[in-house]
Amino acid sequence: MSLYRDEGVVLRTQKLGEADRIITVLTKRTGKVRGVAKGVRKTMSRFGARLEPFSHVDLQLHTGRSLDVITQVETLRPYGEALVSDYPRYTAGTAMLETADRLTVGEKEPALRQFLLLVGGLRTLVEGGHEARLVLDAYFLRSLAVAGYAPALSECARCGAEAVRAFAIVAGGVVCGACRPAGAAVPSAETIALMIALLRGDWQAADASEPRNRTECSGLVAAYLQWHLEHGIRSLRHVERDQADPAGRRPGGVRDGAEPGAREVWESAQDPHISRA
Numbered sequence: 001m002s003l004y005r006d007e008g009v010v011l012r013t014q015k016l017g018e019a020d021r022i023i024t025v026l027t028k029r030t031g032k033v034r035g036v037a038k039g040v041r042k043t044m045s046r047f048g049a050r051l052e053p054f055s056h057v058d059l060q061l062h063t064g065r066s067l068d069v070i071t072q073v074e075t076l077r078p079y080g081e082a083l084v085s086d087y088p089r090y091t092a093g094t095a096m097l098e099t100a101d102r103l104t105v106g107e108k109e110p111a112l113r114q115f116l117l118l119v120g121g122l123r124t125l126v127e128g129g130h131e132a133r134l135v136l137d138a139y140f141l142r143s144l145a146v147a148g149y150a151p152a153l154s155e156c157a158r159c160g161a162e163a164v165r166a167f168a169i170v171a172g173g174v175v176c177g178a179c180r181p182a183g184a185a186v187p188s189a190e191t192i193a194l195m196i197a198l199l200r201g202d203w204q205a206a207d208a209s210e211p212r213n214r215t216e217c218s219g220l221v222a223a224y225l226q227w228h229l230e231h232g233i234r235s236l237r238h239v240e241r242d243q244a245d246p247a248g249r250r251p252g253g254v255r256d257g258a259e260p261g262a263r264e265v266w267e268s269a270q271d272p273h274i275s276r277a
């Protein structure tokens with residue numbers, strides 16, 4: 001009755017008392033869970049070793065009064081082992097875990113699409129087929145889209161005009177000359193095209209991009225993410241809850257993960273974060 005199983009990715013761990021740890025896990029069905037792993041700091045326990053950040057694990061938990069207690073753990077994929085020897089990939093993975101933690105505000109609020117995105121992102125990072133920075137930027141754009149904050153990239157975020165000139169974080173993406181607020185960045189068309197490719201999962205186009213466009217893209221995406229984490233975090237809880245996971249999604253469905261959120265944002269509001277706050 002008070003025992004449940006789920007699979008999830010370990011986001012972070014904290015010390016608790018002399019011997020225990022609190023493990024924060026983004027699970028597939030339950031959402032974000034904070035569970036206690038008892039006795040893991042006293043011995044070199046295999047139990048504790050399985051509960052390191054990045055690990056994709058199968059868990060059994062006992063519902064507790066405040067925190068649940070982790071009673072069993074099996075490793076499904078130890079992504080951390082593959083990442084720890086490669087610094088750029090390790091730091092990109094760390095940023096993914098932190099973002100997943102920040103974008104899933106409430107505990108035990110199902111967030112299947114964020115879970116699938118995180119697993120897909122870590123797997124892509126470990127496979128090493130694409131530059132770590134590109135994988136991270138793709139993950140940022142898609143996790144924002146799932147949370148309801150996809151940037152407008154092909155039409156003006158404010159009026160819908162097709163002739164766009166600048167990228168304005170506060171406006172929610174690209175803007176036309178008339179809507180352009182002061183201080184908006186003016187990225188090259190190739191950089192905007194790269195952002196669109198990353199959001200859609202068009203790796204052929206993304207891998208063929210120029211270094212200067214990747215740098216410009218990373219700067220814009222990081223600033224956009226930062227702005228939403230600081231300004232939008234309170235409303236994310238509701239956005240996540242409102243967006244039911246469509247049935248029949250492929251496991252690890254990263255490729256199509258961004259599209260529904262993106263479309264909803266563009267069709268429902270010209271300035272998504274204001275109308276949803």
Ligand SMILES: [Zn+2]
Pocket residue numbers: 156157158159160161175176177178179180
């Ligand atoms: Zn406009």
